[in-house]
Amino acid sequence: MKLTAYMGIDALFLVVMLSAVLSSSASPTQSAKIARGKYLVEAVAMCGDCHTPISEKGEPLPGKVLKGATLTFKPVAPMPVWADKTPNIAGLPGWTDEQAxxxxxxxxxxxxxxxxxxxxRYRLSEADAEAVVAYLRSLAPSDK
Ligand code: HEC
Structure with missing residues (x-):
């Protein structure tokens, strides 16, 4: 009898520990996704090269990262559909996750x-696209 009671408490302890581990794994997964997205945005796809305004010295303007810019370069041959401005993508206003x-x-x-x-025209994998979207969503939207 005593042994059963002891084992009961032991099993309960195990369940409590397990559920603690399982529930805490939800946020590391989300933060790992955001970290992956940040890496893709900042080190692979270089979104900021076009979407972040720069100072006269060519440095990103603090507080304006990914908040939309006027491009400082043009095509060598004229292109009728060329866009010379980029929209704010911090927080991804106006986009659903699915659309983005x-x-x-x-x-x-x-x-x-x-x-x-x-x-x-990026062709990211679904996992990478979701990571980029998670990261952009985690940023404060433009105050403009
Ligand atoms: C080489 C420059 C460049 C880079 C790099 C770049 N963009 Fe853009 N992006 C633009 C321009 C220019 C536009 C405006 C296009 C237009 O007006 O049709 C744009 C538009 C967008 C739009 C709005 C599209 C629409 O049709 O409304 C989104 C969203 C976007 N970019 C996200 C990103 C993300 C995310 C990255 C990095 C993964 C990125 N961009 C990298 C130049 C760039």
Missing amino acids: VKFLMTGIAYNELPGRPPMP
Whole structure:
């Protein structure tokens, strides 16, 4: 009898510990996704090269990271559809997660059109597109 009671408490302890481990794994997964997205945005796809305004010295303006910019370069041959401004993508205002993931996987935006050049038509994997979206969502949207 005593042994059963002891084992009961032991098993309960195990369940409590397990559920603590399982529930805490939810946030590391989300933060790992955001970290992966930050890496893709900052070190692979270089979104800030076009979406972050720069100072006269060419440095990113503090507080304006990914908040939209006027491009400082033009194509060598004229391109009628060239866009010389980039929108704010911090917080991804105006986009659902599904629209933004599709855009990063296909290059096709919610209006069924590709972004105008020089916006690259990315073909990210679903996991990478979701990571980029999670990271952009984690940023405070523009105060503009
Ligand atoms: C080489 C420059 C460049 C880079 C790098 C770049 N963008 Fe863009 N992006 C643009 C331009 C220019 C536009 C505006 C296109 C337009 O007006 O049609 C744009 C538009 C967008 C839009 C809005 C598209 C639409 O149709 O409304 C989103 C969302 C976006 N970019 C996300 C990103 C993300 C995320 C990254 C990095 C993974 C990135 N961009 C990297 C230049 C760039």
